[in-house]
Amino acid sequence: MNQDLETELIAALYRSVLGRSPDPIGLMNFLGLFRPGRPVGQVVEQIVESLLKSEEFRKRRPTTIQSAAFFECAIQEGTVGANNRLAVSASEPTALLRLAARKVDRFIVEELVGGNSLHRLVDLLFFMRSSLREYGHISGLDRFNSFFGTSVVQRALSMAGFGVEHVRRVPGNSIETRATPVESASGFSNKLYVIGDSHVRFLAGRDDATGGKNLDNAALQYEGFSAGFIGMHIGPALAFNLNRYGTKTRAREKIEFLLERHVPRTATIAFCFGEIDCRYHVCRQAETGGISVAEAAGNVAYEYLEFLDSIERAETNRVIYLPCVVTSADDWPDPEFPIYGTHVARVSAMLEFNRIMKSEATRRGIYVIDLLPRLSDGNYFPNPQFMIDPIHLSQDARFVLHELFPNGFMNNL
Numbered sequence: 001m002n003q004d005l006e007t008e009l010i011a012a013l014y015r016s017v018l019g020r021s022p023d024p025i026g027l028m029n030f031l032g033l034f035r036p037g038r039p040v041g042q043v044v045e046q047i048v049e050s051l052l053k054s055e056e057f058r059k060r061r062p063t064t065i066q067s068a069a070f071f072e073c074a075i076q077e078g079t080v081g082a083n084n085r086l087a088v089s090a091s092e093p094t095a096l097l098r099l100a101a102r103k104v105d106r107f108i109v110e111e112l113v114g115g116n117s118l119h120r121l122v123d124l125l126f127f128m129r130s131s132l133r134e135y136g137h138i139s140g141l142d143r144f145n146s147f148f149g150t151s152v153v154q155r156a157l158s159m160a161g162f163g164v165e166h167v168r169r170v171p172g173n174s175i176e177t178r179a180t181p182v183e184s185a186s187g188f189s190n191k192l193y194v195i196g197d198s199h200v201r202f203l204a205g206r207d208d209a210t211g212g213k214n215l216d217n218a219a220l221q222y223e224g225f226s227a228g229f230i231g232m233h234i235g236p237a238l239a240f241n242l243n244r245y246g247t248k249t250r251a252r253e254k255i256e257f258l259l260e261r262h263v264p265r266t267a268t269i270a271f272c273f274g275e276i277d278c279r280y281h282v283c284r285q286a287e288t289g290g291i292s293v294a295e296a297a298g299n300v301a302y303e304y305l306e307f308l309d310s311i312e313r314a315e316t317n318r319v320i321y322l323p324c325v326v327t328s329a330d331d332w333p334d335p336e337f338p339i340y341g342t343h344v345a346r347v348s349a350m351l352e353f354n355r356i357m358k359s360e361a362t363r364r365g366i367y368v369i370d371l372l373p374r375l376s377d378g379n380y381f382p383n384p385q386f387m388i389d390p391i392h393l394s395q396d397a398r399f400v401l402h403e404l405f406p407n408g409f410m411n412n413l
Contacts, residue, residue, distance in 0.1 A: 196272025204231025
């Protein structure tokens with residue numbers, strides 16, 4: 001590894017364990033551990049062990065690495081193979097393994113600690129799938145079963161696109177149970193590029209705005225925080241203005257730049273817009289223009305659809321992620337997130353917008369992700385346990401996302 005990758009790996013470990021970037025002294029000390037011929041996994045283990053024993057970590061809440069899992073990985077670098085034990089935190093699993101080990105031939109589940117919920121297991125399995133070589137597999141499923149429960153493991157393996165096979169081991173003639181990726185005929189690529197407003201962070205696996213990579217001032221890219229999803233946050237763009245050039249956010253220009261420079265031609269693209277419109281502009285336009293909220297929402301939806309039609313690429317699968325949080329707050333002190341109208345009016349705006357988008361998108365062959373019915377009560381008040389603030393979902397709601405994808409789609413993520 002070169003020093004840039006070593007620095008990025010150390011920074012990722014600091015964020016996972018201590019929730020911050022490394023200080024200059026700590027970075028310098030840990031960079032000294034990387035020596036020619038020393039396995040990267042061994043260095044990772046030493047750094048993690050040191051951070052876990054630090055006074056700073058002991059003072060932090062125990063949930064910092066509550067989903068940590070320890071794996072023994074077979075690392076293949078060229079023709080040289082080495083077995084290394086890696087510590088992988090569920091907050092940034094893909095980034096850590098990508099930097100430390102790249103692709104692996106197998107995962108041997110050795111020890112599991114922390115939270116044992118279904119969505120945490122699914123996230124780990126997606127991470128493992130994205131990091132396995134073509135004929136790779138997971139062994140040690142009995143440890144998954146004892147930790148999560150057999151029924152949970154079976155469901156999670158299915159959701160993450162794994163099949164189970166029983167292999168006779170020689171010598172000893174024992175039977176080993178393995179999980180191997182199964183192929184899907186869905187046609188979706190193995191990465192979902194999510195372009196949109198601040199809600200892309202939920203899909204990309206982030207609860208906050210840190211960790212984004214600046215893409216030529218067109219977007220902040222969040223990659224490596226959730227297997228299969230790459231988030232591209234272009235700013236507070238309105239769905240209503242996506243078909244226009246020269247707007248304040250320059251959203252149309254940014255999207256075209258990203259599609260040209262940073263998104264593969266055959267990629268699956270999800271567009272994430274409309275929440276800002278429904279939270280503020282639809283209700284305001286209805287009031288000032290003397291029209292109904294439903295009519296104003298419809299105007300936004302049809303402008304959005306015209307945009308989707310204009311960027312269609314023959315090789316590309318398109319997805320739309322519908323707004324799914326109707327904030328119950330009447331105002332918010334942050335001027336970047338304005339709120340207008342009553343909760344009832346905002347509910348009407350989002351329901352009509354989502355209704356039109358689902359109907360017209362389906363007719364166009366565009367897959368729709370709609371979490372609103374699953375994350376709200378009967379009056380469309382968001383469930384507080386799924387929120388990080390009055391507007392944005394937290395990763396605690398991620399299990400709903402996994403459940404709503406059709407198997408063929410999720411099998412390839």
